[in-house]
Amino acid sequence: MKEIQSIVSINEGKTDVLVFKNKESKKGPGSKDKVPFYNPSMELNRDLSVLVCQWLINNSNKPVRILDGLAASGIRGVRFTRELDGNFDVTINDWNQEAYILIEKNIEKLKLKNTIALNCNLNSLLSENNFNYIDIDPFGSPVYFIDSAMRSIYNNGIIACTATDTATLCGAYPKVCLRRYGAVPFHSIVMKEIGLRILLGFICRAAGIYNKGIKPLICYSNDHYFRIYVQITNGTTKANDSMKKYSAIKSNELIGTQTTKKDIGPMWIGALQDKRVIQELRTILFEKQIKTKNKSWILLDLLEEEADAPNFFYTTDGLASDLKKSPPKKETVFEKLKNNGYNVFRTHFSPTGFKTNSPITEIKSVF
Numbered sequence: 001m002k003e004i005q006s007i008v009s010i011n012e013g014k015t016d017v018l019v020f021k022n023k024e025s026k027k028g029p030g031s032k033d034k035v036p037f038y039n040p041s042m043e044l045n046r047d048l049s050v051l052v053c054q055w056l057i058n059n060s061n062k063p064v065r066i067l068d069g070l071a072a073s074g075i076r077g078v079r080f081t082r083e084l085d086g087n088f089d090v091t092i093n094d095w096n097q098e099a100y101i102l103i104e105k106n107i108e109k110l111k112l113k114n115t116i117a118l119n120c121n122l123n124s125l126l127s128e129n130n131f132n133y134i135d136i137d138p139f140g141s142p143v144y145f146i147d148s149a150m151r152s153i154y155n156n157g158i159i160a161c162t163a164t165d166t167a168t169l170c171g172a173y174p175k176v177c178l179r180r181y182g183a184v185p186f187h188s189i190v191m192k193e194i195g196l197r198i199l200l201g202f203i204c205r206a207a208g209i210y211n212k213g214i215k216p217l218i219c220y221s222n223d224h225y226f227r228i229y230v231q232i233t234n235g236t237t238k239a240n241d242s243m244k245k246y247s248a249i250k251s252n253e254l255i256g257t258q259t260t261k262k263d264i265g266p267m268w269i270g271a272l273q274d275k276r277v278i279q280e281l282r283t284i285l286f287e288k289q290i291k292t293k294n295k296s297w298i299l300l301d302l303l304e305e306e307a308d309a310p311n312f313f314y315t316t317d318g319l320a321s322d323l324k325k326s327p328p329k330k331e332t333v334f335e336k337l338k339n340n341g342y343n344v345f346r347t348h349f350s351p352t353g354f355k356t357n358s359p360i361t362e363i364k365s366v367f
């Protein structure tokens with residue numbers, strides 16, 4: 001039986017938007033068989049995309065063509081038009097007929113200029129058009145759209161995507177991960193960082209096919225999803241440089257106490273964040289009307305700190321359990337390692353996590 005879709009007006013940023021509200025559904029927002037309803041838990045995800053688009057416009061000397069490719073109600077796209085300043089246009093697309101009608105309604109109600117609604121298969125749309133910013137926000141994995149996005153993106157444009165298949169990327173279904181991403185995941189304390197890097201590795205590989213290189217600007221894990229913003233640049237040198245950061249690793253390189261040597265990946269082993277971009281995003285955040293301002297600020301602060309850190313992290317509780325000791329305070333570990341001359345960084349992947357250039361033997365002695 002078809003479930004009843006009610007349309008309600010909600011507010012995000014400085015925009016009032018009509019969205020589908022499905023009160024009867026007991027299924028999560030990821031269920032595929034009906035018109036997608038509004039997911040308030042993704043507000044921070046949409047807020048940060050507004051900041052990244054503003055950054056792109058601020059750093060472009062040409063009009064910026066923005067695509068909200070899997071738009072549902074169109075909330076992200078209409079927010080772009082309402083909340084961005086500068087020279088840009090917005091295309092809002094969804095192949096679902098009811099979603100498309102709602103997008104049109106939103107554009108009409110808000111009297112949006114430079115904004116069009118489309119009712120296309122995203123892969124066809126990307127095959128025939130070029131954009132400077134492509135947003136891919138699917139149910140599950142974005143892999144089905146990456147090849148066409150790579151062909152569509154203009155030089156130095158940004159591909160932004162969400163992945164909600166985190167269980168697969170984090171190692172709950174290794175066979176699925178191998179088929180979908182061509183990589184072996186690792187179910188462990190660092191599984192989220194590995195999952196994020198496997199997703200980026202897939203994108204790096206797809207870019208390489210078209211002689212393009214990737215530069216992750218801001219990539220993070222939050223709630224039940226991963227989100228990445230990657231700048232794509234044309235040229236074989238850029239592509240080759242990126243491919244140098246695409247590699248498998250051994251599991252015993254990750255956690256000092258790990259004895260098994262398992263091949264993990266291949267994955268992206270380069271930086272996950274661009275510090276300068278994050279600093280500029282924080283300035284933009286300060287200027288925008290954003291309801292998740294505090295949460296976004298805290299996340300950006302952690303990501304900025306992590307931009308200088310080495311890959312992968314330890315957790316105080318994980319190490320304590322390996323060493324059969326009770327976990328010390330994170331602050332104490334930080335202080336002692338710093339006193340011994342090492343750098344220590346917090347990580348957004350885990351509240352008890354830390355990244356450091358200290359050898360594991362020194363960390364153990366601190367414990």
Ligand SMILES: C[S@@+](CC[C@H](N)C(=O)[O-])C[C@H]1O[C@@H](n2cnc3c(N)ncnc32)[C@H](O)[C@@H]1O
Pocket residue numbers: 036038039042046069070071072073074075076093094095096099120121122123137138139
């Ligand atoms: C998770 S929802 C998008 C949520 C929306 N971006 C938001 O912030 O509220 C995914 C959407 O993708 C649409 N979709 C799935 N496959 C598609 C395709 N191949 N082409 C166009 N739209 C598609 C679905 O109809 C659905 O509305």
